[in-house]
Amino acid sequence: MAADMPTTFFGWVVFIINQYGSALLQGAGVTLMLAIVGTLIGCIIGLLVGIVQTVPVTERTNTGLKILNKIVQFIFAAYVEIFRGTPMIVQAMVVYYGSMAVFDIDMSAMLAGFLVVSVNTGAYMAETVRGGIISIDKGQTEAAMAIGMNHFQTMYTVVLPQALKNIMPQIGNNLIINIKDTSVLNVISVTELYFASKSAAGVYYRYFEVFFVTCVIYFIMTFAASRLLRYFEKRMAGSADYQLVGDPMADPTGIFPNNTKMGGK
Amino acid sequence: MATAKKQPILEVKHLVKYFGEREILKDIDFTVEQGNVISVIGASGSGKSTMLRCINLLEMPTSGEIVFEGKNILDLSNNIALYRTKVGMVFQSFNLFSNMTVLQNCMASPVTVLKRKKEEARQIAMKYLEKVGMEQYINARPDQLSGGQKQRVAIARALAIKPQILLFDEPTSALDPQMVGEVLGVMRELAEEGLTMIIVTHEMAFARDVSTRVIYMADGVIVEDGTPQEVFGNPKNEKTKDFLARFTQNA
Numbered sequence: 111m112a113a114d115m116p117t118t119f120f121g122w123v124v125f126i127i128n129q130y131g132s133a134l135l136q137g138a139g140v141t142l143m144l145a146i147v148g149t150l151i152g153c154i155i156g157l158l159v160g161i162v163q164t165v166p167v168t169e170r171t172n173t174g175l176k177i178l179n180k181i182v183q184f185i186f187a188a189y190v191e192i193f194r195g196t197p198m199i200v201q202a203m204v205v206y207y208g209s210m211a212v213f214d215i216d217m218s219a220m221l222a223g224f225l226v227v228s229v230n231t232g233a234y235m236a237e238t239v240r241g242g243i244i245s246i247d248k249g250q251t252e253a254a255m256a257i258g259m260n261h262f263q264t265m266y267t268v269v270l271p272q273a274l275k276n277i278m279p280q281i282g283n284n285l286i287i288n289i290k291d292t293s294v295l296n297v298i299s300v301t302e303l304y305f306a307s308k309s310a311a312g313v314y315y316r317y318f319e320v321f322f323v324t325c326v327i328y329f330i331m332t333f334a335a336s337r338l339l340r341y342f343e344k345r346m347a348g349s350a351d352y353q354l355v356g357d358p359m360a361d362p363t364g365i366f367p368n369n370t371k372m373g374g375k
Numbered sequence: 376m377a378t379a380k381k382q383p384i385l386e387v388k389h390l391v392k393y394f395g396e397r398e399i400l401k402d403i404d405f406t407v408e409q410g411n412v413i414s415v416i417g418a419s420g421s422g423k424s425t426m427l428r429c430i431n432l433l434e435m436p437t438s439g440e441i442v443f444e445g446k447n448i449l450d451l452s453n454n455i456a457l458y459r460t461k462v463g464m465v466f467q468s469f470n471l472f473s474n475m476t477v478l479q480n481c482m483a484s485p486v487t488v489l490k491r492k493k494e495e496a497r498q499i500a501m502k503y504l505e506k507v508g509m510e511q512y513i514n515a516r517p518d519q520l521s522g523g524q525k526q527r528v529a530i531a532r533a534l535a536i537k538p539q540i541l542l543f544d545e546p547t548s549a550l551d552p553q554m555v556g557e558v559l560g561v562m563r564e565l566a567e568e569g570l571t572m573i574i575v576t577h578e579m580a581f582a583r584d585v586s587t588r589v590i591y592m593a594d595g596v597i598v599e600d601g602t603p604q605e606v607f608g609n610p611k612n613e614k615t616k617d618f619l620a621r622f623t624q625n626a
Contacts, residue, residue, distance in 0.1 A: 169435055170451060252433050253470035253529075257484035257536050258460035267487055271474040352476075352515040 122319040130310040137306025138327050145288035148227030156235020159186045164243045193233035199294035202226045206298040223300040238280045242273035282339035286332045383408050390439035399425045401595040412566045414582035415575045417592035423575040427542050431462045463538030467545040469525040471517035477528050478513035484536045503531035507561050523554030543574040583607050591615045
């Protein structure tokens with residue numbers, strides 16, 4: 111056996127890819143799943159928290175609602191501060207072992223992983239969404255209210271579509287951060303890419319070679335995510351020009367024939 | 376002009392508005408009758424815009440009453456959103472929804488607020504876009520239009536809720552001079568059709584020629600309220616005279 115061992119760096123890399131390639135790819139799959147699902151659920155949490163945090167309270171709001179609003183705001187603010195203010199690696203330990211010790215819930219490491227990533231992302235997204243909402247020109251809200259929309263309708267049809275478009279880069283940022291940061295879940299033995307790499311490296315004590323491969327896999331995932339999100343951003347921006355709709359008065363000489371492309375930037 | 380028998384559709388009574396310690400509106404009183412075209416003129420900071428914004432409750436009055444069709448809309452029991460569908464607003468900065476096309480902007484209220492069917496809402500929107508001469512641009516986004524075009528779309532959007540009163544907050548102040556005409560033209564047409572309008576404006580010629588009534592405001596009070604002939608031709612108050620004199624000099 112020993113005689114067959116590779117002697118060069120690239121020899122080792124090839125050897126490791128042959129031996130542990132599928133294990134590493136499986137780990138990468140888990141990483142990607144954790145990151146994508148965590149970011150998605152995190153976005154939903156963040157959206158809800160962010161929206162509630164920007165509900166306006168006016169003189170006309172009745173007292174009961176005002177009190178309820180205060181309580182909910184306090185809870186959400188606490189949530190955001192606590193989960194932004196503690197490391198995810200520590201949150202993973204507390205959630206995984208704490209759920210067992212305190213609530214007697216035997217959570218799988220994977221479930222704990224999803225939970226921690228989602229809740230953590232949610233805390234960051236809440237702030238992002240809040241920022242996205244308050245960055246929308248007040249005139250947009252006023253115009254919506256002036257044509258009779260209530261707060262919910264204004265949010266749903268006018269403010270959120272614009273805010274979401276503006277925070278798309280930040281959502282992408284979070285996805286990329288999550289792809290990398292799910293590596294901390296190895297402490298609760300979630301078999302994501304880092305965990306798989308550590309196991310593989312331990313067998314032959316080839317840490318550098320294994321983690322070089324790991325590095326490349328992480329980069330491919332984040333780079334692909336980054337490009338994909340850029341593509342979606344572009345699509346959301348819409349086309350740069352527009353079509354004039356048929357005009358019976360259009361210039362008969364054909365200098366400006368119907369449906370010519372016009373305008374745009 | 377002022378026929379006392381006519382039932383006013385809007386009555387503003389003792390309207391007071393504070394921003395913090397500053398009293399912006401001091402006891403504003405006036406009534407609007409069906410078909411009135413009221414121009415509100417006055418220097419910047421005189422409270423014109425605030426008064427207009429108080430009328431459709433974008434600013435909450437500190438005290439006073441706003442009576443619309445016999446009901447004080449400041450009563451907590453009244454549905455503000457419903458009231459706003461009857462009192463439209465056109466803004467200085469257009470405020471077209473930038474996530475929607477021209478057509479979607481005009482369909483937003485019929486669909487979302489009035490719960491009309493898409494096809495019906497489209498017809499309503501097209502009708503008013505044709506009125507303002509923007510029917511060709513239904514697929515454009517607001518940022519692809521000129522200022523004058525945006526304001527015309529904004530007027531169509533406001534008309535699409537079929538308001539009983541339309542409020543204009545300096546509708547031409549953000550426009551390049553060559554675009555003012557197209558917007559004023561649309562407004563003039565609406566006035567001739569009998570739409571009740573309150574227009575905060577610096578366009579003195581328009582106020583003089585198109586309005587049925589002119590209100591001059593200074594320092595948060597209504598100084599003069601009368602027909603264009605009265606206010607422009609024979610102002611009673613010194614402040615009004617000064618203000619108008621400065622304007623005719625500049626013109």
